[in-house]
Amino acid sequence: MVTQVYIRDVPSHVGREVSIKGWLYNKTHKGRLWFLLVRDGTGVIQSVLFKGNVAADVFEAAESLTQESSLQITGTVRRDKRAPGGYELDATGMEVVQIARSYPISPKEHGTSFLMDHRHLWLRSSRQHAILRIRHRLIKAARDFFDGRGFVLVDTPILTPVACEGTTNLFPVKYFDTPAYLSQSGQLYSEASCMAFGKVYCFGPTFRAEKSKTRRHLMEFWMVEPEVAYADLDDIMVLAEEFVSYLVAEALREGGEELSILGRDTGPLEKVTPPFPRLTYAEAFDLLEQEGSETPRGADLGGTDETIVSSRFDRPVMVHRYPAAVKGFYMEPDPENPDLALCMDMLAPEGYGEIIGGSQRIHDYDLLMERVREHDLPVEPFSWYLDLRKYGSVPHSGFGLGIERVLSWICGIPHVRETIPFPRMLHRLFP
RNA sequence: UCCUCAGUAGCUCAAUUGGCAGAGCGUCCGGCUGUUAACCGGAGGGUUGUAGGUUCGAGUCCUACCUGAGGAGCCA
Numbered sequence: 464m465v466t467q468v469y470i471r472d473v474p475s476h477v478g479r480e481v482s483i484k485g486w487l488y489n490k491t492h493k494g495r496l497w498f499l500l501v502r503d504g505t506g507v508i509q510s511v512l513f514k515g516n517v518a519a520d521v522f523e524a525a526e527s528l529t530q531e532s533s534l535q536i537t538g539t540v541r542r543d544k545r546a547p548g549g550y551e552l553d554a555t556g557m558e559v560v561q562i563a564r565s566y567p568i569s570p571k572e573h574g575t576s577f578l579m580d581h582r583h584l585w586l587r588s589s590r591q592h593a594i595l596r597i598r599h600r601l602i603k604a605a606r607d608f609f610d611g612r613g614f615v616l617v618d619t620p621i622l623t624p625v626a627c628e629g630t631t632n633l634f635p636v637k638y639f640d641t642p643a644y645l646s647q648s649g650q651l652y653s654e655a656s657c658m659a660f661g662k663v664y665c666f667g668p669t670f671r672a673e674k675s676k677t678r679r680h681l682m683e684f685w686m687v688e689p690e691v692a693y694a695d696l697d698d699i700m701v702l703a704e705e706f707v708s709y710l711v712a713e714a715l716r717e718g719g720e721e722l723s724i725l726g727r728d729t730g731p732l733e734k735v736t737p738p739f740p741r742l743t744y745a746e747a748f749d750l751l752e753q754e755g756s757e758t759p760r761g762a763d764l765g766g767t768d769e770t771i772v773s774s775r776f777d778r779p780v781m782v783h784r785y786p787a788a789v790k791g792f793y794m795e796p797d798p799e800n801p802d803l804a805l806c807m808d809m810l811a812p813e814g815y816g817e818i819i820g821g822s823q824r825i826h827d828y829d830l831l832m833e834r835v836r837e838h839d840l841p842v843e844p845f846s847w848y849l850d851l852r853k854y855g856s857v858p859h860s861g862f863g864l865g866i867e868r869v870l871s872w873i874c875g876i877p878h879v880r881e882t883i884p885f886p887r888m889l890h891r892l893f894p
Numbered sequence: 895u896c897c898u899c900a901g902u903a904g905c906u907c908a909a910u911u912g913g914c915a916g917a918g919c920g921u922c923c924g925g926c927u928g929u930u931a932a933c934c935g936g937a938g939g940g941u942u943g944u945a946g947g948u949u950c951g952a953g954u955c956c957u958a959c960c961u962g963a964g965g966a967g968c969c970a
Contacts (some may be wrong), residue, residue, distance in 0.1 A: 493933090494926040513927070530920090545928055565904075569920050570931050572906055576962050632968075648970090673968055674895070686970060766966085808970090820970060865970030879970095890962090 465537055470506035473540055473550050480555065482537040483508065486587070487528050487563075489570055497525040499554075500547070501536055507589070510536050510552040521557050530569070531587070533560035575880075582885055583894045593721035594881055597714055598870050602666075604713035605687045605866070608706055609664045614689060617656035617663045619649030621670075625844035632673045634682075645670035648863060651793075651848050653690035654824060657859055658851055664689040669863075676889045677766070678878040679816060679868055683887040690861035696795075696805040696823045699860040700781055703809055703819055704739040706864070707779055711735040714873045727875040731777065731813060740780045744803070747772050747782045763789045764808075769817060773810040779818070783807035792838040793831070795823040795858070807862070815872040821862020828852035 468481045485503030492498065495514035500507055514522050528534065538552035545551075567581055568588065578585045585591055606616070622638060623646050633644040649665035656663045669686045689706075691699065711732050714722070722729055742750070747768075748760050754771050758764065763785065764772070773780055784797055787804040794804035806822035825831045831852055835845055842849075870882040880886040885894065 489931085491929050491932055492926090493929055496927045496929075498929050498932095500930085509930085511928080515927095543928090545930085547930060565921065567904070567920095569905065571919050572931095574906075574963085577905070669970075671969070675966095675968060676963090677965070677968095680969075684970070763968085817970060863970060868970055 470501070470503050470508045473506075473508055473552075476540045477542055477550070478540065480537065480539050481552070482535060483510075483552065484535045485533070487530060487532045487534060489530065490525070490528060492526075495522075497522070499525065499528065499536070501534070501552075502587070506548070508548060508550060508552055509546045510538055510554045512554045512557070517554060517556065521554075524557060524559055527562060528559070529563045530566040531563040531584075533563070534558065535560065579880070579886070579891060580893070586884065589724055591881065593724040594870070594874055594876065595884060597718045597721050597874060598866070598882060600717045601710060601714060601866065601870055601873070602685075604710050604717075605666065605706075605864075607713075608709045609662075609687075609689060612662070614662040614664050615656075615660040617653065617660060617665060618667065619646065619652035619656075619665045621646045621668065625841070632671050634670045634672045647671050648686070649688050650690065650861060650863065653688055653861060654848070654859065655851055657690040657692045657861070658855070658857075661693075662689070662691050674889055679766075679871075681867060681879055681883060681886055681888060684879075684883065685866040686863045687866065688861060688863040690859065692859045693857050694823075694860040695858055696783065696807065696860055699821050699823075699862055700741065700783065700807055701737075703781070703807070703821060703862055703864075704737045704779070707739075707809065707819070707869070708736050710869060711873060718873075722874070725874050725876065727873075732873065734777050735779065739778050739809070740776050742772070742780060742782050744782060744785045750775065761786050761788070766816060769810050770814045773812050773816065774814065776812060779809050779811050781807045781809050791822065792834040792840065793822075793824050795825050796830075805860075809862075811868070811872040813872065813875075815868065818868045818872065819862050819864045821860065823858060823860040826852060826856045826858050828856065 465480050465482045468476055468483065470483060473481065483501060483503055485501045488500040488502040488507055490497065490499045497512040499510045499512065501510055512522060512525050535558045536552060536554055537556040538554035541551055541553050542549060543551050568584055622636065622643050624643055633647060636643050636645060647670055649667060653663055653665050664687060666687045667685065668683055670683055672682065673680065689702065715729060715732055747764065751758065751768055751771060756768055756771060758768050772782065783806065784803040785806055787794065787796055787802055790804045790806050794806050797803040797805050804822060808817050809819035810816055811818045825834065828849065831849060835842060867879040867882040871879045874882065880888060
Protein backbone atom coordinates (compact mmCIF):
# COMPACT_ATOMS: atom_id res chain seq x y z
CA MET A 464 0.00 0.00 0.00
CA VAL A 465 1.50 3.32 -1.07
CA THR A 466 1.34 6.13 1.51
CA GLN A 467 -0.42 9.28 0.43
CA VAL A 468 1.44 12.39 1.55
CA TYR A 469 1.33 16.14 1.21
CA ILE A 470 4.28 17.74 -0.55
CA ARG A 471 5.22 19.65 2.60
CA ASP A 472 5.93 16.30 4.32
CA VAL A 473 7.86 14.69 1.45
CA PRO A 474 11.35 15.28 2.98
CA SER A 475 10.56 12.83 5.79
CA HIS A 476 9.85 10.02 3.29
CA VAL A 477 13.17 9.77 1.45
CA GLY A 478 13.66 6.34 -0.12
CA ARG A 479 9.98 5.38 0.25
CA GLU A 480 7.30 5.15 -2.39
CA VAL A 481 4.59 7.75 -1.84
CA SER A 482 1.61 9.15 -3.68
CA ILE A 483 0.67 12.79 -4.18
CA LYS A 484 -2.67 14.24 -5.23
CA GLY A 485 -2.40 17.61 -6.90
CA TRP A 486 -2.28 19.71 -10.02
CA LEU A 487 0.32 20.17 -12.73
CA TYR A 488 2.12 23.47 -12.16
CA ASN A 489 4.48 23.24 -15.13
CA LYS A 490 6.19 20.62 -17.21
CA THR A 491 9.20 20.26 -19.45
CA HIS A 492 10.78 17.34 -21.21
CA LYS A 493 14.03 16.14 -22.62
CA GLY A 494 13.75 13.16 -24.95
CA ARG A 495 12.57 10.17 -22.98
CA LEU A 496 12.42 12.19 -19.73
CA TRP A 497 9.46 14.19 -18.46
CA PHE A 498 9.82 16.69 -15.62
CA LEU A 499 6.48 17.44 -14.02
CA LEU A 500 6.15 20.19 -11.45
CA VAL A 501 3.23 19.19 -9.26
CA ARG A 502 1.61 21.38 -6.61
CA ASP A 503 -0.90 20.31 -3.98
CA GLY A 504 -1.51 23.47 -1.98
CA THR A 505 1.23 22.71 0.54
CA GLY A 506 4.11 23.00 -1.87
CA VAL A 507 5.54 22.15 -5.26
CA ILE A 508 7.64 19.13 -6.13
CA GLN A 509 9.33 17.94 -9.28
CA SER A 510 8.47 14.50 -10.48
CA VAL A 511 10.66 12.75 -13.05
CA LEU A 512 9.23 10.21 -15.48
CA PHE A 513 11.76 8.12 -17.38
CA LYS A 514 10.31 6.23 -20.30
CA GLY A 515 12.04 3.00 -19.26
CA ASN A 516 10.66 3.15 -15.69
CA VAL A 517 6.95 3.61 -16.27
CA ALA A 518 4.29 1.90 -18.33
CA ALA A 519 4.02 3.11 -21.92
CA ASP A 520 0.54 4.52 -21.40
CA VAL A 521 1.72 6.49 -18.35
CA PHE A 522 4.53 8.07 -20.35
CA GLU A 523 2.09 8.98 -23.11
CA ALA A 524 -0.30 10.43 -20.53
CA ALA A 525 2.47 12.70 -19.26
CA GLU A 526 2.77 14.09 -22.74
CA SER A 527 -0.92 14.94 -22.86
CA LEU A 528 -0.92 16.80 -19.52
CA THR A 529 -1.75 20.48 -19.71
CA GLN A 530 -1.01 23.14 -17.11
CA GLU A 531 -3.30 22.74 -14.06
CA SER A 532 -4.44 19.23 -15.03
CA SER A 533 -5.34 17.33 -11.87
CA LEU A 534 -3.50 14.11 -11.19
CA GLN A 535 -2.30 11.59 -8.67
CA ILE A 536 1.33 10.64 -9.03
CA THR A 537 3.22 7.83 -7.34
CA GLY A 538 6.97 7.51 -7.02
CA THR A 539 10.02 7.09 -4.85
CA VAL A 540 11.22 10.14 -2.91
CA ARG A 541 14.80 11.07 -3.67
CA ARG A 542 17.13 13.86 -2.64
CA ASP A 543 18.54 15.56 -5.69
CA LYS A 544 20.36 18.87 -5.90
CA ARG A 545 19.13 19.35 -9.46
CA ALA A 546 15.49 19.39 -8.34
CA PRO A 547 13.87 22.66 -7.26
CA GLY A 548 13.51 22.39 -3.50
CA GLY A 549 16.07 19.62 -3.25
CA TYR A 550 13.64 16.68 -3.37
CA GLU A 551 11.99 14.93 -6.28
CA LEU A 552 9.73 12.04 -7.01
CA ASP A 553 11.07 9.27 -9.26
CA ALA A 554 7.72 8.40 -10.77
CA THR A 555 6.47 4.86 -11.00
CA GLY A 556 2.87 5.56 -11.86
CA MET A 557 0.35 8.29 -12.54
CA GLU A 558 -3.40 8.64 -12.74
CA VAL A 559 -4.93 11.61 -14.50
CA VAL A 560 -8.04 13.00 -12.80
CA GLN A 561 -8.79 15.62 -15.42
CA ILE A 562 -6.98 17.08 -18.39
CA ALA A 563 -7.35 20.83 -17.95
CA ARG A 564 -8.43 23.00 -20.85
CA SER A 565 -5.98 25.58 -22.10
CA TYR A 566 -5.08 27.52 -18.94
CA PRO A 567 -5.18 31.29 -19.35
CA ILE A 568 -2.38 32.13 -16.89
CA SER A 569 0.97 31.10 -18.29
CA PRO A 570 4.22 31.18 -16.31
CA LYS A 571 5.10 34.33 -18.25
CA GLU A 572 4.19 37.89 -17.41
CA HIS A 573 0.65 39.25 -17.37
CA GLY A 574 -0.95 42.60 -16.73
CA THR A 575 -2.83 43.37 -13.51
CA SER A 576 -6.17 43.78 -15.21
CA PHE A 577 -5.95 40.39 -16.91
CA LEU A 578 -4.85 38.72 -13.69
CA MET A 579 -7.66 40.35 -11.71
CA ASP A 580 -10.19 39.10 -14.27
CA HIS A 581 -8.80 35.63 -13.54
CA ARG A 582 -8.43 36.13 -9.80
CA HIS A 583 -10.14 32.78 -9.15
CA LEU A 584 -7.25 31.08 -10.96
CA TRP A 585 -4.50 33.56 -10.05
CA LEU A 586 -4.79 32.35 -6.45
CA ARG A 587 -2.96 29.19 -7.55
CA SER A 588 0.27 31.00 -8.37
CA SER A 589 3.16 30.93 -5.92
CA ARG A 590 3.20 34.65 -5.23
CA GLN A 591 -0.51 34.86 -4.39
CA HIS A 592 -0.14 31.67 -2.41
CA ALA A 593 2.64 33.22 -0.31
CA ILE A 594 0.69 36.42 0.37
CA LEU A 595 -2.48 34.64 1.41
CA ARG A 596 -0.62 32.22 3.65
CA ILE A 597 0.89 35.20 5.48
CA ARG A 598 -2.58 36.72 5.66
CA HIS A 599 -3.82 33.56 7.33
CA ARG A 600 -1.03 33.74 9.90
CA LEU A 601 -1.49 37.45 10.45
CA ILE A 602 -5.16 36.97 11.27
CA LYS A 603 -4.34 34.13 13.63
CA ALA A 604 -1.65 36.28 15.29
CA ALA A 605 -4.12 39.13 15.74
CA ARG A 606 -6.58 36.86 17.49
CA ASP A 607 -3.86 35.20 19.59
CA PHE A 608 -2.62 38.60 20.74
CA PHE A 609 -5.97 39.74 22.09
CA ASP A 610 -7.08 36.34 23.34
CA GLY A 611 -3.82 36.07 25.30
CA ARG A 612 -4.53 39.39 27.00
CA GLY A 613 -7.98 38.55 28.21
CA PHE A 614 -9.93 40.26 25.46
CA VAL A 615 -13.27 38.76 24.42
CA LEU A 616 -14.16 38.55 20.75
CA VAL A 617 -17.60 40.12 20.46
CA ASP A 618 -18.93 40.29 16.93
CA THR A 619 -20.63 43.41 15.68
CA PRO A 620 -23.40 43.57 13.08
CA ILE A 621 -22.74 44.00 9.40
CA LEU A 622 -26.23 45.26 8.60
CA THR A 623 -26.64 48.52 10.48
CA PRO A 624 -29.35 51.14 10.68
CA VAL A 625 -27.08 54.16 10.78
CA ALA A 626 -23.74 55.65 9.88
CA CYS A 627 -20.77 55.62 12.22
CA GLU A 628 -18.77 58.39 10.61
CA GLY A 629 -20.35 60.40 7.85
CA THR A 630 -23.03 59.07 5.50
CA THR A 631 -21.57 59.71 2.06
CA ASN A 632 -19.39 56.61 1.97
CA LEU A 633 -21.90 53.94 2.99
CA PHE A 634 -23.24 51.08 0.93
CA PRO A 635 -27.03 51.24 1.18
CA VAL A 636 -29.01 48.01 1.19
CA LYS A 637 -32.69 47.23 1.61
CA TYR A 638 -33.58 45.62 4.93
CA PHE A 639 -36.99 44.44 3.77
CA ASP A 640 -38.82 47.77 3.63
CA THR A 641 -36.37 49.85 5.66
CA PRO A 642 -33.11 51.33 4.43
CA ALA A 643 -29.96 49.90 6.02
CA TYR A 644 -26.22 50.13 5.45
CA LEU A 645 -23.28 47.78 5.41
CA SER A 646 -21.07 48.36 8.44
CA GLN A 647 -18.18 50.78 8.02
CA SER A 648 -16.87 50.07 11.53
CA GLY A 649 -17.77 47.92 14.51
CA GLN A 650 -16.64 50.63 16.89
CA LEU A 651 -19.95 51.93 18.18
CA TYR A 652 -21.14 48.44 18.99
CA SER A 653 -17.79 47.54 20.54
CA GLU A 654 -18.23 50.51 22.88
CA ALA A 655 -21.36 48.79 24.12
CA SER A 656 -19.67 45.40 24.49
CA CYS A 657 -16.61 46.79 26.26
CA MET A 658 -18.92 48.15 28.96
CA ALA A 659 -20.13 44.56 29.36
CA PHE A 660 -16.82 42.69 29.09
CA GLY A 661 -14.16 45.29 29.88
CA LYS A 662 -11.80 44.41 27.04
CA VAL A 663 -13.23 43.36 23.69
CA TYR A 664 -12.32 43.24 20.06
CA CYS A 665 -14.20 42.64 16.88
CA PHE A 666 -12.81 41.36 13.63
CA GLY A 667 -14.77 41.39 10.45
CA PRO A 668 -15.38 42.86 7.03
CA THR A 669 -15.82 46.59 6.69
CA PHE A 670 -17.45 48.40 3.81
CA ARG A 671 -16.61 51.88 2.57
CA ALA A 672 -18.23 53.29 -0.54
CA GLU A 673 -15.42 55.80 -1.02
CA LYS A 674 -14.67 56.41 -4.66
CA SER A 675 -11.01 56.01 -3.94
CA LYS A 676 -8.68 54.68 -6.56
CA THR A 677 -5.34 54.32 -4.87
CA ARG A 678 -2.93 51.59 -3.87
CA ARG A 679 -4.22 51.59 -0.30
CA HIS A 680 -8.00 51.42 -0.82
CA LEU A 681 -10.50 48.61 -1.03
CA MET A 682 -14.28 48.94 -0.89
CA GLU A 683 -14.43 45.84 1.32
CA PHE A 684 -11.63 45.15 3.79
CA TRP A 685 -11.05 43.44 7.12
CA MET A 686 -10.50 45.36 10.30
CA VAL A 687 -9.51 44.39 13.85
CA GLU A 688 -10.96 46.78 16.42
CA PRO A 689 -10.11 46.49 20.11
CA GLU A 690 -12.06 48.60 22.60
CA VAL A 691 -11.03 48.94 26.24
CA ALA A 692 -13.05 50.33 29.15
CA TYR A 693 -11.17 52.64 31.53
CA ALA A 694 -8.39 53.10 28.93
CA ASP A 695 -7.19 56.53 27.85
CA LEU A 696 -5.35 57.56 24.68
CA ASP A 697 -1.92 56.73 26.12
CA ASP A 698 -3.11 53.26 27.12
CA ILE A 699 -4.22 52.36 23.61
CA MET A 700 -1.09 53.82 22.04
CA VAL A 701 0.87 51.35 24.16
CA LEU A 702 -1.56 48.60 23.16
CA ALA A 703 -1.25 49.54 19.50
CA GLU A 704 2.55 49.48 19.41
CA GLU A 705 2.67 46.15 21.24
CA PHE A 706 0.03 44.74 18.91
CA VAL A 707 1.78 45.79 15.70
CA SER A 708 5.15 44.60 17.03
CA TYR A 709 3.61 41.23 17.77
CA LEU A 710 2.08 40.94 14.30
CA VAL A 711 5.40 41.72 12.63
CA ALA A 712 7.32 39.34 14.91
CA GLU A 713 4.88 36.51 14.16
CA ALA A 714 5.05 37.15 10.42
CA LEU A 715 8.85 36.95 10.61
CA ARG A 716 8.75 33.84 12.79
CA GLU A 717 6.11 31.92 10.84
CA GLY A 718 6.31 33.37 7.35
CA GLY A 719 10.00 33.42 6.52
CA GLU A 720 9.62 31.10 3.55
CA GLU A 721 6.74 33.13 2.11
CA LEU A 722 8.51 36.45 2.65
CA SER A 723 11.52 35.16 0.76
CA ILE A 724 9.28 34.02 -2.15
CA LEU A 725 8.01 37.60 -2.22
CA GLY A 726 11.57 38.94 -2.16
CA ARG A 727 10.83 40.97 0.99
CA ASP A 728 13.89 42.50 2.67
CA THR A 729 13.12 41.62 6.30
CA GLY A 730 15.75 44.02 7.68
CA PRO A 731 13.31 46.93 8.17
CA LEU A 732 10.73 44.60 9.78
CA GLU A 733 13.20 43.34 12.37
CA LYS A 734 13.51 46.88 13.76
CA VAL A 735 9.78 47.03 14.56
CA THR A 736 9.84 46.83 18.36
CA PRO A 737 8.32 49.09 21.04
CA PRO A 738 8.42 51.90 21.80
CA PHE A 739 7.30 53.60 18.58
CA PRO A 740 7.98 57.30 18.14
CA ARG A 741 5.09 59.59 19.05
CA LEU A 742 4.49 62.96 17.44
CA THR A 743 1.75 65.44 18.18
CA TYR A 744 -0.08 66.79 15.15
CA ALA A 745 1.70 70.11 15.75
CA GLU A 746 5.12 68.41 15.83
CA ALA A 747 4.29 66.51 12.65
CA PHE A 748 3.56 69.84 10.96
CA ASP A 749 6.81 71.38 12.19
CA LEU A 750 8.50 68.49 10.43
CA LEU A 751 6.37 68.88 7.30
CA GLU A 752 7.14 72.58 7.05
CA GLN A 753 10.86 71.81 7.20
CA GLU A 754 10.30 69.47 4.25
CA GLY A 755 8.35 72.11 2.32
CA SER A 756 4.89 70.51 2.45
CA GLU A 757 2.09 72.81 1.34
CA THR A 758 -0.65 71.19 3.39
CA PRO A 759 -2.19 73.93 5.57
CA ARG A 760 -2.10 73.51 9.35
CA GLY A 761 -5.48 72.42 10.59
CA ALA A 762 -6.09 70.05 7.69
CA ASP A 763 -5.77 66.30 7.82
CA LEU A 764 -2.48 64.83 6.64
CA GLY A 765 -2.41 63.87 2.95
CA GLY A 766 -0.90 60.67 1.62
CA THR A 767 2.38 62.31 0.65
CA ASP A 768 2.52 64.02 4.05
CA GLU A 769 2.23 60.64 5.72
CA THR A 770 5.09 59.37 3.63
CA ILE A 771 7.26 62.36 4.53
CA VAL A 772 6.61 61.93 8.25
CA SER A 773 6.98 58.16 8.34
CA SER A 774 10.15 58.17 6.25
CA ARG A 775 11.92 60.01 9.10
CA PHE A 776 11.65 56.93 11.32
CA ASP A 777 12.68 53.30 11.08
CA ARG A 778 9.56 52.00 12.80
CA PRO A 779 5.89 52.94 12.73
CA VAL A 780 5.17 56.41 14.06
CA MET A 781 2.07 57.52 15.97
CA VAL A 782 0.72 60.98 15.25
CA HIS A 783 -1.73 62.10 17.93
CA ARG A 784 -3.99 65.01 18.90
CA TYR A 785 -5.32 66.11 15.50
CA PRO A 786 -7.68 69.09 15.26
CA ALA A 787 -11.10 67.89 16.40
CA ALA A 788 -12.69 69.55 13.38
CA VAL A 789 -11.26 66.99 10.92
CA LYS A 790 -12.01 63.94 13.08
CA GLY A 791 -14.98 61.84 14.22
CA PHE A 792 -17.82 63.24 16.31
CA TYR A 793 -17.28 60.69 19.09
CA MET A 794 -13.71 61.65 19.96
CA GLU A 795 -12.86 63.01 23.41
CA PRO A 796 -11.44 66.54 23.32
CA ASP A 797 -7.97 67.11 24.77
CA PRO A 798 -8.41 68.71 28.24
CA GLU A 799 -5.27 70.79 27.55
CA ASN A 800 -6.77 72.18 24.34
CA PRO A 801 -10.42 71.40 23.47
CA ASP A 802 -9.78 72.15 19.78
CA LEU A 803 -7.73 68.97 19.62
CA ALA A 804 -9.06 65.42 19.73
CA LEU A 805 -7.54 62.63 21.79
CA CYS A 806 -6.87 60.52 18.75
CA MET A 807 -3.96 58.90 17.00
CA ASP A 808 -3.02 57.49 13.62
CA MET A 809 -0.22 54.98 13.22
CA LEU A 810 1.81 55.37 10.05
CA ALA A 811 3.78 52.39 8.77
CA PRO A 812 7.33 53.05 7.52
CA GLU A 813 8.68 52.63 3.97
CA GLY A 814 5.92 54.83 2.57
CA TYR A 815 3.03 52.54 3.51
CA GLY A 816 1.17 55.15 5.54
CA GLU A 817 -1.80 54.82 7.81
CA ILE A 818 -2.49 51.36 9.24
CA ILE A 819 -4.28 52.29 12.47
CA GLY A 820 -6.73 54.98 13.49
CA GLY A 821 -7.89 55.22 17.07
CA SER A 822 -9.10 57.53 19.81
CA GLN A 823 -10.41 58.02 23.29
CA ARG A 824 -14.21 58.24 23.09
CA ILE A 825 -16.45 60.86 24.62
CA HIS A 826 -17.93 59.42 27.82
CA ASP A 827 -19.92 62.45 28.97
CA TYR A 828 -23.58 62.31 27.96
CA ASP A 829 -24.11 66.04 27.48
CA LEU A 830 -20.97 66.53 25.43
CA LEU A 831 -21.78 63.57 23.20
CA MET A 832 -25.31 64.83 22.64
CA GLU A 833 -23.89 68.22 21.73
CA ARG A 834 -21.60 66.60 19.14
CA VAL A 835 -24.41 64.50 17.66
CA ARG A 836 -26.39 67.71 17.14
CA GLU A 837 -23.39 69.62 15.76
CA HIS A 838 -22.85 66.91 13.18
CA ASP A 839 -26.53 66.90 12.22
CA LEU A 840 -26.86 63.25 13.17
CA PRO A 841 -30.31 61.86 13.92
CA VAL A 842 -30.73 61.42 17.69
CA GLU A 843 -33.17 58.54 17.62
CA PRO A 844 -30.95 55.94 15.86
CA PHE A 845 -28.12 56.94 18.22
CA SER A 846 -30.24 56.63 21.35
CA TRP A 847 -28.72 53.29 22.33
CA TYR A 848 -25.24 54.75 21.85
CA LEU A 849 -26.10 57.74 24.03
CA ASP A 850 -27.58 55.34 26.60
CA LEU A 851 -24.09 53.97 27.22
CA ARG A 852 -23.22 57.36 28.72
CA LYS A 853 -26.09 57.16 31.19
CA TYR A 854 -25.34 53.92 32.98
CA GLY A 855 -21.93 53.87 34.61
CA SER A 856 -20.11 55.73 31.86
CA VAL A 857 -16.31 55.55 32.01
CA PRO A 858 -13.47 56.79 29.83
CA HIS A 859 -12.74 54.22 27.12
CA SER A 860 -10.63 53.99 24.00
CA GLY A 861 -10.00 51.81 21.01
CA PHE A 862 -8.56 51.65 17.55
CA GLY A 863 -9.01 49.91 14.22
CA LEU A 864 -6.27 48.19 12.26
CA GLY A 865 -6.67 47.43 8.56
CA ILE A 866 -5.47 43.90 7.90
CA GLU A 867 -4.79 44.44 4.20
CA ARG A 868 -2.70 47.56 4.74
CA VAL A 869 -0.60 45.84 7.39
CA LEU A 870 -0.24 42.81 5.15
CA SER A 871 0.91 44.79 2.14
CA TRP A 872 3.48 46.56 4.33
CA ILE A 873 4.76 43.29 5.84
CA CYS A 874 4.87 41.60 2.42
CA GLY A 875 6.48 44.65 0.85
CA ILE A 876 4.00 44.76 -2.03
CA PRO A 877 2.93 48.05 -3.54
CA HIS A 878 -0.86 47.59 -3.70
CA VAL A 879 -3.42 46.21 -1.22
CA ARG A 880 -5.38 44.48 -3.97
CA GLU A 881 -3.29 41.30 -3.78
CA THR A 882 -3.66 40.99 0.00
CA ILE A 883 -7.31 39.89 -0.01
CA PRO A 884 -8.51 36.79 -1.88
CA PHE A 885 -11.18 38.56 -3.91
CA PRO A 886 -10.67 42.33 -3.83
CA ARG A 887 -13.62 44.68 -4.21
CA MET A 888 -12.34 47.83 -5.83
CA LEU A 889 -13.74 50.88 -7.52
CA HIS A 890 -15.39 49.40 -10.65
CA ARG A 891 -14.39 45.83 -9.86
CA LEU A 892 -16.94 43.40 -8.49
CA PHE A 893 -15.76 40.41 -10.55
CA PRO A 894 -15.02 37.62 -9.92
C1' U B 895 -15.89 63.49 -9.10
C1' C B 896 -11.11 65.58 -11.05
C1' C B 897 -5.97 65.09 -13.36
C1' U B 898 -2.36 61.99 -16.28
C1' C B 899 -1.35 57.73 -19.29
C1' A B 900 -2.83 53.45 -22.05
C1' G B 901 -6.07 49.92 -25.23
C1' U B 902 -2.73 45.87 -31.66
C1' A B 903 -2.87 37.58 -31.87
C1' G B 904 -4.99 33.63 -25.87
C1' C B 905 -0.84 36.63 -22.91
C1' U B 906 3.31 40.50 -22.89
C1' C B 907 4.54 43.98 -26.35
C1' A B 908 6.75 46.11 -31.42
C1' A B 909 5.23 48.61 -35.98
C1' U B 910 10.30 54.86 -38.34
C1' U B 911 7.28 60.92 -41.47
C1' G B 912 0.28 58.50 -42.39
C1' G B 913 2.40 53.63 -46.90
C1' C B 914 2.41 45.16 -47.21
C1' A B 915 -0.12 43.43 -39.48
C1' G B 916 5.11 41.77 -36.56
C1' A B 917 8.04 39.22 -32.42
C1' G B 918 8.46 36.41 -27.87
C1' C B 919 5.60 33.30 -24.79
C1' G B 920 1.35 29.90 -24.57
C1' U B 921 -1.16 26.19 -28.13
C1' C B 922 -0.39 22.12 -32.02
C1' C B 923 3.44 18.78 -34.75
C1' G B 924 8.65 16.84 -34.72
C1' G B 925 13.77 16.18 -32.00
C1' C B 926 16.95 15.33 -27.56
C1' U B 927 18.20 11.00 -20.49
C1' G B 928 18.62 16.30 -16.00
C1' U B 929 15.01 20.28 -17.32
C1' U B 930 14.72 24.86 -13.73
C1' A B 931 10.47 30.96 -17.41
C1' A B 932 14.74 24.66 -20.94
C1' C B 933 16.51 24.44 -25.86
C1' C B 934 16.28 23.34 -31.45
C1' G B 935 13.06 22.89 -36.10
C1' G B 936 8.04 23.56 -38.11
C1' A B 937 2.60 25.09 -38.05
C1' G B 938 -1.69 27.78 -36.76
C1' G B 939 -3.30 32.27 -34.65
C1' G B 940 -5.96 39.49 -36.27
C1' U B 941 -13.25 43.28 -36.92
C1' U B 942 -5.70 47.08 -34.22
C1' G B 943 -11.53 48.88 -27.58
C1' U B 944 -16.47 51.06 -29.99
C1' A B 945 -18.80 54.69 -33.29
C1' G B 946 -17.96 58.51 -36.57
C1' G B 947 -14.54 61.96 -39.27
C1' U B 948 -9.94 63.76 -42.25
C1' U B 949 -7.04 61.34 -46.33
C1' C B 950 -5.49 58.34 -52.67
C1' G B 951 -4.27 55.54 -48.18
C1' A B 952 -5.28 55.41 -40.75
C1' G B 953 -2.73 50.79 -35.72
C1' U B 954 -0.74 55.89 -36.42
C1' C B 955 -4.21 62.24 -37.14
C1' C B 956 -9.28 64.53 -35.17
C1' U B 957 -14.15 64.02 -32.14
C1' A B 958 -17.25 61.33 -28.80
C1' C B 959 -17.91 57.14 -25.91
C1' C B 960 -16.29 52.47 -23.39
C1' U B 961 -12.56 49.87 -20.58
C1' G B 962 -8.08 49.64 -17.76
C1' A B 963 -3.71 51.69 -15.01
C1' G B 964 -1.48 55.53 -11.89
C1' G B 965 -2.54 59.71 -8.82
C1' A B 966 -5.81 63.56 -5.99
C1' G B 967 -9.68 64.17 -2.36
C1' C B 968 -11.34 60.64 1.72
C1' C B 969 -9.89 56.84 4.77
C1' A B 970 -7.91 51.52 7.72
